[in-house]
Amino acid sequence: MMLRSVVKAVLLAEAFAVATFALGWWSVPIVAVLYAAASKRRYPARFAGLCAAGGWGALLLLDFAKGPVANMGTRLGGVMGVPPAVLFVLTLLFPALLAWCAATFVPQLRANRATAENPA
Amino acid sequence: MRRVFPGVLLAILLYAGFSSIGPLPPIGPLLDPANGVWASAAAVNFPARQLAKIPGLKDSVLVLIDDRGVPHVFASNDDDAWRALGFVVARDRLFQMEAQTRAASGRLTEWAGERALETDRESRALGLAWGAEKKAAAYDRSSPAWLAMQAYADGVNAWITSMRPRDLPLEYRLLNARPIKWEPVHSFLFLARMTLTLGLNDAATKRLNAQSHVGKAAADALFPVNSPIQEPIQPNGQAAARFDFGVLPAPGPPDSQAVLARDARRDLLVALRPPEKSEPSDAVGSNNWAVAPSRSSTRNAILAGDPHLDLTLPSVWYEMHIVVPGKLDAAGVGFPGMPGVVIGFNRDVAWTFTNTGSDVNDFYAEKVDHDSRPTRYQVDGQWRNLEKRVETYRGPGGAVLATDTLYFTHRGPMRKLLGKWLSMRWTAYEPSREPDNFLALSRTKSVNEWLYAMRDYVAPTQNGLVADRSGNIAIRSSGSYPIRPGDGRGDVIRDGSRSSNDWAGFLPVEKFPFSMNPAQGFLASANQQPVDPRQNPAYMGSSWYSPWRAMRINALLRSDSSVTPDDMRMYQTDPGSARADLFVPLFLDAARRRDSLGKGEPRLREAAALLREWDRKYVRDNRRAVLFEAAMRELNVRTWDELVDSTAIGARGITALMPETQMLLWLSRSASSTWWDNRHTREVEDRDAILASSLVAGLDSVLASNGKPDSDEWLWSNRRKANIRHLLRIPALGAFGVSLQGGPGTMNPSSGEGTQGASWRMVVELGPEIRAWSIYPGGQSGAPASTRYTDRLSQWSAGQLDPVLFPRTPSELDRRRIISTLVLKSR
Numbered sequence: 001m002m003l004r005s006v007v008k009a010v011l012l013a014e015a016f017a018v019a020t021f022a023l024g025w026w027s028v029p030i031v032a033v034l035y036a037a038a039s040k041r042r043y044p045a046r047f048a049g050l051c052a053a054g055g056w057g058a059l060l061l062l063d064f065a066k067g068p069v070a071n072m073g074t075r076l077g078g079v080m081g082v083p084p085a086v087l088f089v090l091t092l093l094f095p096a097l098l099a100w101c102a103a104t105f106v107p108q109l110r111a112n113r114a115t116a117e118n119p120a
Numbered sequence: 121m122r123r124v125f126p127g128v129l130l131a132i133l134l135y136a137g138f139s140s141i142g143p144l145p146p147i148g149p150l151l152d153p154a155n156g157v158w159a160s161a162a163a164v165n166f167p168a169r170q171l172a173k174i175p176g177l178k179d180s181v182l183v184l185i186d187d188r189g190v191p192h193v194f195a196s197n198d199d200d201a202w203r204a205l206g207f208v209v210a211r212d213r214l215f216q217m218e219a220q221t222r223a224a225s226g227r228l229t230e231w232a233g234e235r236a237l238e239t240d241r242e243s244r245a246l247g248l249a250w251g252a253e254k255k256a257a258a259y260d261r262s263s264p265a266w267l268a269m270q271a272y273a274d275g276v277n278a279w280i281t282s283m284r285p286r287d288l289p290l291e292y293r294l295l296n297a298r299p300i301k302w303e304p305v306h307s308f309l310f311l312a313r314m315t316l317t318l319g320l321n322d323a324a325t326k327r328l329n330a331q332s333h334v335g336k337a338a339a340d341a342l343f344p345v346n347s348p349i350q351e352p353i354q355p356n357g358q359a360a361a362r363f364d365f366g367v368l369p370a371p372g373p374p375d376s377q378a379v380l381a382r383d384a385r386r387d388l389l390v391a392l393r394p395p396e397k398s399e400p401s402d403a404v405g406s407n408n409w410a411v412a413p414s415r416s417s418t419r420n421a422i423l424a425g426d427p428h429l430d431l432t433l434p435s436v437w438y439e440m441h442i443v444v445p446g447k448l449d450a451a452g453v454g455f456p457g458m459p460g461v462v463i464g465f466n467r468d469v470a471w472t473f474t475n476t477g478s479d480v481n482d483f484y485a486e487k488v489d490h491d492s493r494p495t496r497y498q499v500d501g502q503w504r505n506l507e508k509r510v511e512t513y514r515g516p517g518g519a520v521l522a523t524d525t526l527y528f529t530h531r532g533p534m535r536k537l538l539g540k541w542l543s544m545r546w547t548a549y550e551p552s553r554e555p556d557n558f559l560a561l562s563r564t565k566s567v568n569e570w571l572y573a574m575r576d577y578v579a580p581t582q583n584g585l586v587a588d589r590s591g592n593i594a595i596r597s598s599g600s601y602p603i604r605p606g607d608g609r610g611d612v613i614r615d616g617s618r619s620s621n622d623w624a625g626f627l628p629v630e631k632f633p634f635s636m637n638p639a640q641g642f643l644a645s646a647n648q649q650p651v652d653p654r655q656n657p658a659y660m661g662s663s664w665y666s667p668w669r670a671m672r673i674n675a676l677l678r679s680d681s682s683v684t685p686d687d688m689r690m691y692q693t694d695p696g697s698a699r700a701d702l703f704v705p706l707f708l709d710a711a712r713r714r715d716s717l718g719k720g721e722p723r724l725r726e727a728a729a730l731l732r733e734w735d736r737k738y739v740r741d742n743r744r745a746v747l748f749e750a751a752m753r754e755l756n757v758r759t760w761d762e763l764v765d766s767t768a769i770g771a772r773g774i775t776a777l778m779p780e781t782q783m784l785l786w787l788s789r790s791a792s793s794t795w796w797d798n799r800h801t802r803e804v805e806d807r808d809a810i811l812a813s814s815l816v817a818g819l820d821s822v823l824a825s826n827g828k829p830d831s832d833e834w835l836w837s838n839r840r841k842a843n844i845r846h847l848l849r850i851p852a853l854g855a856f857g858v859s860l861q862g863g864p865g866t867m868n869p870s871s872g873e874g875t876q877g878a879s880w881r882m883v884v885e886l887g888p889e890i891r892a893w894s895i896y897p898g899g900q901s902g903a904p905a906s907t908r909y910t911d912r913l914s915q916w917s918a919g920q921l922d923p924v925l926f927p928r929t930p931s932e933l934d935r936r937r938i939i940s941t942l943v944l945k946s947r
Contacts, residue, residue: 021154024285025137029130045126059153063162072161072290072905078852079294080144091151091158094133101130108123 009051016055016095028052028095029102036106044107049100053092060091145296149285157293157905159286164906166940174203174278176271177946183208184933185940186925189900189908190451192441194930201444202268202459204944206275206302209438213456213902214279214299215291216434219847220457221306224313225249226511231295233515237522244511245526247533248316251549252308258551259308265459265555269304272459276302290904291848296516307555310457315548317429318475319580326663327611329777333763335372342368342763342779343663345609347649349782351667351674353583353595354633355640356652359678361671365786370794371762401647401665402699402781402864403871404428406474407692408583409644409673412637413591417682420887421587424688425463425472428869429879431844433854433909435898437463437880441926442562450562451926453880453896460559463880465892468565469588470884474645476581476597479661481546482604482623484531484616488541497529497541498617504530529616543616545623547600552578567592567636574598575629583633583645589886594636595643597650601627601660608659631658642677646670666782668865671698688883689893691867693919695737699781699865700748704736706788707751710811724812727751727819730829738863740837743829745863749839751818752781752864758810758817759784761798781865836863842917843874844897846904853904858897858917868919881921893921 012035019027032052036044063069073084080087135141137148150156166185174181179196181204186192191208195201210217222228226243228236243249259266280299292298330339351361410423429436437453440461452464463472488494489503496503507528513521527534527541534543553576560573570586571594581599602623604610614621633650635643646669650660675698676691677683711728714720727747734744756778763777787795791807798805805813826833837859846853860877862868870877882894897916901908915922927933 017154020152024155025148025152026134029134056153060158063153063158066162067165068905068907069158069161071907072157075852075904076157076290079850087151090147091153094137094147094151097129098133098137101126101133104126 009047009054012048012051013054013058016052016099017059020056020059020095025095028098032099032102033106036103039106045100045103048103049096052099053096056095057092060088140296145294150293155285157290160288160290160293160903161905163284163286164901164903164908166942168940170940170942172207172278172282172942172944173947174207174275174944175946176274177203177944181944182930183942183944184930184938185942186933186937187939188439188922188925189911189939190439190441190925191942192443192925192927192930192933194443196444198264198444198447199267199271200944201442201448202271203275203278205440205442205459206272206277207279207944208275208942209440209456210276210279210302211287212900213434213438214276215289216847216902217276217302217306217310217457218299219291220313221309224252224309224316226513229513229515229521231297231516234521237513240513241522241524244524245533245535246316247526247528247544247549248312249309250509250526250528250533251546252312253305254549255552256305256308259304259555260553263553263556265553265559266304268459268559269307269555272307273302273304289902294848294850307458310455311554312548314455315580317580318477318582319548320481320546326777330763330779331375333371333374333777335375337369338371339375342783345659345662346653347664347667347782348786349667349671350652350654351648351670352633352652352655353597353643353645353648353650353670354635354652354655355638355643356655361667361674362652363785365789368783368787368790368793368795402668403869404876405647405665405669405869407644407646407669407673407867408472408474408585408595409642409677409688409691410585410587410593410595411677411683411688412593412641415641415677415681415683416885417684417687418885418887420885421589421591421593422683422685422688422883422885423465423470423472423585423587423593424692425585425880425882425884426692426867427463427473427475427879428877431842431875431877431879431897433844433846433898433904434902435879435896437896439894439896439900443928448562449928451892451924452882453894454558456902458555458558460555461562462558463882464562465884465886465890466562466564467589467890468886469561469567469570469586470882470886470890470892471561471570471584471586472882473582473584474647476583476599476650477647477661477664478581478597478599478601478650479610479659480548480579480581480600480602481544482531482602482610483613484529484543484545484621485613486529486534486541486543486616494527494541497534497543499530500617500619506534531616531622542613545602547579547581547602550578550600552576552600554578566590567594570594571596571636583647583650585643585645587884587886589888589890591886592637593643595634595645597633597645597660598629601632601658603627604659609662610659611662627658631656633660640678641681642674644670644673644677646673663780666699666780666865668697668699668781669867669869672696672865672867685883685885685891685893689881689919689921692878692881692883693861693868695739695861695863695866695868697736697738697863697866700734700736700738700745702785703752704731704734704748707731707748707811707815710808711815713808714812719809719812721816723816723819727815730819731815738836738840738861738866740835740859740861742836743834745836746826746834746839747818747822747829749818749864750822751815754814754817754821755784755811756781758798758814759787759795761800762795840870840872841874842870842877842897844913845875855898855910855913858913860917861919878916881916883921890926892924892926894924895921 032048077084182194184192226240327343406428407426441451450466452461487498489496509526511524529543531545557577564570578600587593647665648667648670649664842858844855880896884892899908899911
């Protein structure tokens with residue numbers, strides 16, 4: 001059961017990463033909605049949020065391995081007047097929140113539809 | 121509420137992701153780790169091997185990037201070489217290239233909005249874009265430089281087209297902008313910008329300003345046409361500087377007539393570009409020098425280049441090496457945005473430049489047909505149509521921010537100031553072929569060929585120094601020097617309604633300041649007056665820089681008949697100062713005389729004792745240069761109190777209109793000149809009183825700001841530093857507080873702000889095999905995250921040079937020194 005969850009998490013994170021790579025950052029909420037629609041989990045939004053952060057985190061690690069990402073963090077942090085760490089945290093928080101918000105809609109939509117079909 | 125919250129948050133996140141909020145760029149594409157800034161950082165390191173395509177290449181091109189980030193371009197033909205160069209320069213410096221041309225064309229508002237409007241208005245009013253477009257349109261389409269610029273543009277555009285999202289430079293992301301297509305006219309715009317930096321000066325404004333305070337005779341003397349200390353570029357046969365000190369006329373009554381003219385000129389200049397700080401030019405300037413084989417330790421000619429400019433990140437220069445077998449093999453630096461080596465060397469010749477600073481722009485009062493909306497202007501009783509140009513300034517979204525109507529006469533741009541329509545003629549607007557001049561230099565094989573290639577060079581006027589492998593050295597101040605009617609001077613506003621006031625032509629090249637293989641065995645220039653007026657009295661400009669650096673380098677070269685390349689390197693940051701050598705004794709002698717007359721005070725004795733401890737060298741760990749500089753500042757302010765200009769705000773609340781420091785030295789020959797008297801005090805001061813009070817005041821100010829004389833706060837290294845700003849003036853992208861050796865008037869001068877300095881240092885020994893060393897502040901990459909963005913800074917700060925790799929063929933380049941191999945093909 002545990003292993004299955006881990007595999008699912010890795011696959012979903014990978015989906016977020018591939019979609020971001022291929023389409024751009026805005027694909028994150030789309031993947032989250034698709035996942036939530038297909039998922040039977042009770043709380044798919046949390047899982048989607050974590051996996052989106054994981055997917056972007058993996059991409060960030062790849063960037064770190066290839067070039068001076070820390071330098072960029074220092075420079076950009078200086079430009080924006082924030083410590084570099086804030087930018088890295090934001091880089092993980094941003095997709096997590098995007099995915100969580102988007103995935104939250106699907107169960108709500110389901111619940112609304114169920115209520116409409118069974119008003120009693 | 122719980123149901124609504126995710127929706128609201130999603131809307132906010134999507135908005136922030138897609139749109140700029142205040143100064144923040146859209147955070148979605150910024151933080152995206154696959155295509156945003158992090159991926160961009162990952163992409164700044166070049167892969168070990170890379171294949172790229174540039175449409176139009178006739179053959180494949182090999183580009184080897186060495187461990188200094190320098191591309192060695194090996195192409196089979198010129199066209200391919202320039203295409204490849206455009207590609208690699210754009211890969212490293214794309215944002216800089218566009219920023220510089222936008223600054224010249226007045227299109228910064230499209231990036232920065234209203235904030236840049238005034239800057240853009242100045243650029244357009246100056247006619248930089250008008251002139252560049254005119255030149256580009258008239259340029260010979262079959263000339264080598266045009267073909268090179270076209271090929272270069274193709275290379276730049278090939279890079280832009282092939283860029284992945286992650287390759288977009290950080291600055292574009294911050295501005296939420298995309299690169300524009302590159303065109304040859306952009307190269308002309310860059311040249312126009314450089315000509316503005318180096319070739320637009322207006323000594324007359326200073327002179328008129330002084331005249332309004334102290335009358336014409338005194339003003340003419342304080343801002344003279346000829347330098348009172350003669351150490352010219354063209355050797356005059358003297359073994360030392362000649363001091364042409366006559367009697368300095370006493371300050372006269374203010375000249376009310378000059379006030380209007382001064383204000384008109386000042387407003388014009390202020391309208392054209394930001395006002396310069398009114399301080400002596402001891403803190404800025406370029407140097408170059410060369411020794412003939414007779415004075416070289418290796419019996420080969422050696423040349424040193426040391427141009428000083430505004431220090432920026434990325435650097436104004438880009439280092440390169442271009443090889444087209446049998447046709448071209450040159451290395452050195454060029455400007456990002458222009459094909460070719462501007463300062464550098466090939467297998468036979470090395471060359472470099474300093475700015476001549478001659479007067480090449482004039483103003484004309486025009487008679488127009490309508491005071492507020494002119495359509496014509498009058499010349500010799502005939503009406504001529506004005507060229508009208510409506511300039512539109514757009515914001516980042518394309519919205520129109522403002523429009524201006526600009527007028528042009530046959531002389532140049534015309535503006536209305538203080539009720540007068542003034543037009544300006546400037547050699548930068550004249551037909552010219554500078555791109556061909558610069559490009560041809562790389563192909564020359566001797567000093568004579570090099571001089572020939574520069575024969576019709578126009579602007580900005582440059583002291584071109586050249587040496588060849590046969591042991592020849594030469595220098596010539598090249599450029600267009602206008603021939604004016606009447607007394608020939610260009611520092612008056614002329615009547616534009618008479619064509620007889622127009623320029624009558626330009627000095628022939630035979631009349632340029634020039635020397636080749638002089639008996640003294642060396643040549644040098646440091647922005648001083650190029651030719652001794654006793655040898656050539658023709659007007660070329662005025663208010664020349666004090667020749668302190670020229671005196672110092674000439675003294676060093678005269679004293680050493682066996683100069684090594686490493687000596688040349690050390691001269692570039694030599695801490696000695698002719699200025700200090702001349703002024704320190706003045707302070708000390710004044711203190712001694714005051715003491716012997718019983719007018720000494722303990723404070724003066726203390727200050728003199730401290731100053732006496734100084735060896736007059738601006739090295740980092742000395743603790744007395746700071747006192748001397750404070751005393752010099754006080755001396756300038758106290759001496760020139762007659763010239764106080766309350767309209768110019770400076771560090772002390774008001775700024776004196778300061779003549780060059782050499783004028784102080786002139787004045788020092790007269791102990792009781794009325795110039796010494798401070799009008800704001802009851803007593804009548806003489807020279808010694810002012811020198812003594814300046815020294816004491818200097819000590820007081822340093823004690824107040826730096827503490828006790830032995831404290832580290834007195835260290836010169838704590839007072840003078842280089843501050844290198846990013847082109848966007850974003851502090852986090854700059855490099856600040858870089859320590860320096862040198863001070864005002866030394867070979868490595870630095871201003872208090874530290875924003876100017878040595879932009880490129882080069883030493884070339886022209887032996888059987890060329891040996892060269894170089895450095896510049898910054899690095900080859902324009903990407904702030906790259907380690908190659910500032911990797912040369914510590915070497916530059918220490919006055920060190922890197923050996924330059926100069927392989928004839930790819931196989932001659934040590935494999936261990938290659939960090940990346942780029943193969944370019946057409947498909």
